[in-house]
Amino acid sequence: MSIKPATLFDKVWDSHVVRKIEDGPDVLFIDRHFIHEVTSPVAFLGMESRGLKVMFPEKTFATADHNTPTINQHLPVADPLSANQLKALETNTGKYGISHWGLGNPKNGIVHVVGPENGITLPGMTIVCGDSHTSTHGAFGAIAFGIGTSEVEMVLSSQCIMQPKPKKMRISVNGKLGKGILPKDVVLYIISQLTAAGATGYFVEFAGEAFENMSMEGRMTVCNMSIEMGARGGMIAPDETTFNYIKGREKAPKGEAWDKALAYWKTLKTDEGATFDKEYVFNASDIEPMITYGTNPGMGIGITKSIPTAEAAGGSKSSYEKSLQYMGFHEAEPMLGKKVDYVFIGSCTNGRIEDFRAFASIVKGRKKADHVTAWIVPGSHIVEQQIREEGILDILTEAGFQLRQPGCSACLAMNDDKVPAGKYAVSTSNRNFEGRQGPGSRTLLASPLVAAAAAVTGVVTDPRELIA
Amino acid sequence: MAYDQFTILRSTAVPMPIENVDTDQIIPARFLKATERKGFGDNLFRDWRYESDNTPKKDFVLNNPIYSGKILVGGKNFGSGSSREHAAWAIYDYGFRCVVSSFFADIFKNNSLNVGILPVTVSPEFLDKIFTAIEADPKTELVVDLPAQTITIAATGESESFDINSYKKHNLMNGYDDIDYLQAMKEEIKQFAEKSIY
Numbered sequence: 001m002s003i004k005p006a007t008l009f010d011k012v013w014d015s016h017v018v019r020k021i022e023d024g025p026d027v028l029f030i031d032r033h034f035i036h037e038v039t040s041p042v043a044f045l046g047m048e049s050r051g052l053k054v055m056f057p058e059k060t061f062a063t064a065d066h067n068t069p070t071i072n073q074h075l076p077v078a079d080p081l082s083a084n085q086l087k088a089l090e091t092n093t094g095k096y097g098i099s100h101w102g103l104g105n106p107k108n109g110i111v112h113v114v115g116p117e118n119g120i121t122l123p124g125m126t127i128v129c130g131d132s133h134t135s136t137h138g139a140f141g142a143i144a145f146g147i148g149t150s151e152v153e154m155v156l157s158s159q160c161i162m163q164p165k166p167k168k169m170r171i172s173v174n175g176k177l178g179k180g181i182l183p184k185d186v187v188l189y190i191i192s193q194l195t196a197a198g199a200t201g202y203f204v205e206f207a208g209e210a211f212e213n214m215s216m217e218g219r220m221t222v223c224n225m226s227i228e229m230g231a232r233g234g235m236i237a238p239d240e241t242t243f244n245y246i247k248g249r250e251k252a253p254k255g256e257a258w259d260k261a262l263a264y265w266k267t268l269k270t271d272e273g274a275t276f277d278k279e280y281v282f283n284a285s286d287i288e289p290m291i292t293y294g295t296n297p298g299m300g301i302g303i304t305k306s307i308p309t310a311e312a313a314g315g316s317k318s319s320y321e322k323s324l325q326y327m328g329f330h331e332a333e334p335m336l337g338k339k340v341d342y343v344f345i346g347s348c349t350n351g352r353i354e355d356f357r358a359f360a361s362i363v364k365g366r367k368k369a370d371h372v373t374a375w376i377v378p379g380s381h382i383v384e385q386q387i388r389e390e391g392i393l394d395i396l397t398e399a400g401f402q403l404r405q406p407g408c409s410a411c412l413a414m415n416d417d418k419v420p421a422g423k424y425a426v427s428t429s430n431r432n433f434e435g436r437q438g439p440g441s442r443t444l445l446a447s448p449l450v451a452a453a454a455a456v457t458g459v460v461t462d463p464r465e466l467i468a
Numbered sequence: 469m470a471y472d473q474f475t476i477l478r479s480t481a482v483p484m485p486i487e488n489v490d491t492d493q494i495i496p497a498r499f500l501k502a503t504e505r506k507g508f509g510d511n512l513f514r515d516w517r518y519e520s521d522n523t524p525k526k527d528f529v530l531n532n533p534i535y536s537g538k539i540l541v542g543g544k545n546f547g548s549g550s551s552r553e554h555a556a557w558a559i560y561d562y563g564f565r566c567v568v569s570s571f572f573a574d575i576f577k578n579n580s581l582n583v584g585i586l587p588v589t590v591s592p593e594f595l596d597k598i599f600t601a602i603e604a605d606p607k608t609e610l611v612v613d614l615p616a617q618t619i620t621i622a623a624t625g626e627s628e629s630f631d632i633n634s635y636k637k638h639n640l641m642n643g644y645d646d647i648d649y650l651q652a653m654k655e656e657i658k659q660f661a662e663k664s665i666y
Contacts (some may be wrong), residue, residue: 025635160657200545295488433490433492434515
């Protein structure tokens with residue numbers, strides 16, 4: 001009997017369909033559910049008003065991240081609204097017996113950082129969270145995507161959500177990446193080629209040598225930004241790199257359970273002959289350090305290039321002009337040399353130890369530019385600990401930087417880490433939307449190396465010029 | 469949360485011919501701090517609608533009294549970005565029941581359907597016709613007929629059909645939601661869970 005070749009995505013999705021509704025969505029079983037303080041309170045309220053209970057509390061994990069301060073976390077949270085949300089998360093998780101790593105807990109951190117680093121995220125799982133960057137967990141060969149609060153309520157009360165099965169896209173990047181080119185550059189390059197809506201309606205598999213050679217942290221950075229090309233999520237087939245990363249982590253399977261899981265995980269790859277609805281192939285050698293110049297993540301260019309004209313950029317001319325006007329930029333201007341006021345390294349995109357190592361590699365022996373305000377925000381307490389243990393903190397301190405405490409911070413500026421109106425921030429986060437980092441803020445998305453180069457020179461700088 | 473049933477909606481519309489309207493514009497993150505679902509309409513499009521001192525920006529469409537209605541018409545790739553359902557809540561709370569665009573971001577579309585807003589995807593050509601008609605006459609009415617799955621410019625009779633799966637259509641027409649459906653199949657879910665290796 002021959003079995004029809006299947007994609008990685010099909011294998012994971014199909015094994016989680018509880019029921020197929022004719023001319024409707026699939027009822028999809030969810031293995032792991034992450035919740036945080038911002039998108040969960042109304043879900044708990046909804047459940048209570050219907051008299052429902054949490055069906056599998058052991059499959060949901062809570063952390064506080066979106067709304068938390070990044071200094072003085074030992075003090076009471078000053079903003080009463082933020083404090084109220086944190087309290088609601090604590091109360092709700094306590095009431096239903098859900099694991100909760102709140103502010104001050106040594107396991108606390110950004111939801112998409114702590115899930116993988118504690119072995120909660122595993123290959124072949126379905127994973128959801130009320131946050132669009134849940135796509136991060138796809139790096140492990142999981143189907144992971146963001147959901148709304150109504151869906152959070154569904155997962156809490158029934159461990160399922162209802163989703164139409166997306167179409168399938170494969171994006172291959174062949175060849176080796178050049179010096180100073182990080183996973184962030186790879187994904188910003190892909191988004192610039194596909195546009196911010198180029199993968200809407202699709203679930204993406206990233207394949208090819210560039211991803212095979214990437215660390216798990218790099219793969220997380222790439223999958224994290226799948227949503228920025230419109231895709232519901234992105235995934236990468238698990239391999240030895242994946243298994244080595246997971247093995248021994250706190251909540252990863254052990255002993256016999258590990259062997260059994262591993263045997264299954266090794267089957268999680270796209271079969272030869274399996275087909276995709278759409279395919280893109282890129283060459284790693286075409287990618288240079290990237291930077292965005294506009295107000296969506298698709299508006300990115302190689303750092304040595306000039307801002308495209310409206311004509312070359314395509315799409316609506318008035319929307320393009322509105323975007324450049326917001327940024328205070330003009331068509332055909334170079335990006336190199338533009339003044340930078342703020343630098344932010346952190347977020348679920350680039351808040352892991354490799355990101356801080358990269359940042360430190362350029363900062364080492366240099367000084368922070370006087371006019372630059374820098375926010376250095378680890379993705380979790382575990383990352384913060386690594387930064388201290390590896391001597392990175394000493395390098396940062398020597399160069400005039402301060403380390404803050406973990407959280408989402410200036411990525412979405414729900415807390416006090418806000419970029420003032422009109423100021424320019426080179427940010428390792430994921431979105432450059434108008435006002436994303438504070439009302440009127442202007443964001444240039446880039447890699448940790450580009451962020452470091454901007455932090456020490458005070459202007460947009462090609463990091464390759466500073467690499468020894 | 470229950471929402472109003474949706475059958476046929478005849479209304480004037482608010483035009484917003486901007487591409488890539490993201491959910492950070494629809495409701496900025498600093499307004500996501502509530503623990504209850506109320507009052508989000510006040511902050512709909514907050515930073516496009518108000519100056520930093522809270523005075524209304526005169527050139528923004530929601531502040532222009534000649535435009536009103538229960539239908540919001542947006543440019544391509546409406547609702548991209550964050551998964552915040554607060555964006556759909558804000559649109560609903562403000563009084564819109566239907567959003568029309570040539571292209572919607574996936575999560576926003578799901579969230580809208582879950583809170584009782586009908587997202588209607590039309591062709592780029594028909595979207596242009598709607599914008600042109602509203603520009604010529606702000607009192608232009610659109611008729612969104614969910615049972616027939618059509619959207620019509622009332623004055624000219626120009627019409628286009630739109631897609632929606634029959635499950636979601638049934639839900640919207642009756643005010644049902646997915647939570648009701650899932651609660652009814654809990655035994656089946658329980659059995660499924662027993663086979664899970666995770």
